[in-house]
């Protein structure tokens with residue numbers, strides 16, 4: 331495979347990658363009724379873990395349905411920095427890992443993408459050693475990796491953290507990890523994924539108890555199984571991995587993004603629009619669909635992998651974010667925008683991250699009536715929000731502000747788009763195609 335530069339399918343995505351994000355903002359004129367069908371892209375949180383999982387493959391593999399996002403571009407840069415050769419064509423990425431070395435991913439790249447830490451498990455189990463900078467925290471929390479590190483140590487790695495770098499080395503015979511029984515204090519998605527990937531090439535059996543059950547964990551397990559890994563129980567609280575000596579190439583398509591789909595469901599609910607979304611996997615959105623129904627918006631599945639919104643009046647409802655299958659923390663901000671204009675009093679409790687209520691201040695600038703006490707947001711529904719200039723603070727908060735702008739009176743200008751562009755592919759093009767009045771403007 332020729333080693334070409336990474337080019338993205340859409341001119342706009344390239345522009346996003348090259349334009350200083352603080353120079354652009356989204357101008358949204360609210361009140362437009364939306365209609366039509368939205369195409370849902372591949373799942374960001376699957377793609378990031380699976381791109382790291384490609385390091386387990388001794389030759390090369392092909393990934394399909396990869397979204398064109400800043401986070402994906404950054405993960406591609408990190409894999410390239412450690413010696414992989416990537417070729418991107420549309421939503422397909424070919425990853426050749428024949429010549430990966432135990433090079434350290436540069437901190438300046440890792441600091442921009444926490445998910446780069448997913449490389450530690452595959453590198454350690456394949457090469458016997460790995461050096462990955464400790465990812466910092468981010469706007470929503472400290473984001474420690476102690477559960478990842480403890481899991482690798484349980485698999486027989488010697489792990490030292492010095493000068494902000496995690497240095498791991500397999501102590502086992504011929505530099506190989508050894509299977510173990512690991513109990514996770516918290517069903518961490520990332521820790522489950524790190525341990526599962528590291529265990530695929532370890533000697534013997536590994537059992538992960540209190541594992542995360544998110545669909546992205548299942549997608550990663552299915553990807554690893556397509557490489558020849560022996561994994562059972564992904565999607566349940568207990569995952570079994572039988573180590574193998576070597577894996578092989580694969581051609582794998584990732585699942586659609588349930589969080590992008592959930593974001594568009596809320597956009598339809600708040601604008602009372604009968605939107606159709608495809609492709610989606612309804613079982614990945616059970617809690618969000620149940621919550622929308624409680625609020626007054628029905629969701630039907632007229633055909634497999636298609637969801638349709640039946641809009642209705644909006645009434646208050648309470649939400650507590652929990653690990654899957656509980657209500658997803660990644661949809662909390664978006665639902666807060668919806669509850670801000672739902673009749674009655676709602677309570678949202680954010681139990682997964684310690685600082686994921688920063689969008690409250692910006693929604694209040696638009697006329698919402700929300701009070702925060704600890705990790706609880708008390709929402710008094712108002713009839714309508716008013717457009718205003720607002721600043722996104724993190725990825726899902728930016729989506730919540732766009733949603734609020736779609737339903738608000740007058741014009742909303744959302745700045746801080748570097749957050750939004752990390753996780754939503756061409757969101758303004760998708761919204762414009764269903765009737766929204768939205769433009770990306772230079773500020």
Ligand code: EPZ
Nearest residue numbers: 375445473474475476477478518519520521660682683725
């Ligand atoms: C993944 O993050 C997702 N990111 C997040 O999506 C998502 O919000 C989160 O899972 C929960 O579903 C990716 O998959 C790239 P966790 P992750 O480990 O793996 C604590 C988005 O918006 N914890 O399940 O980092 C942690 O501090 C992003 O797309 C430890 O204490 O989430 C948090 O409070 C945001 N020690 C809780 O567990 C650890 O070693 C859940 O974190 C690891 C985690």
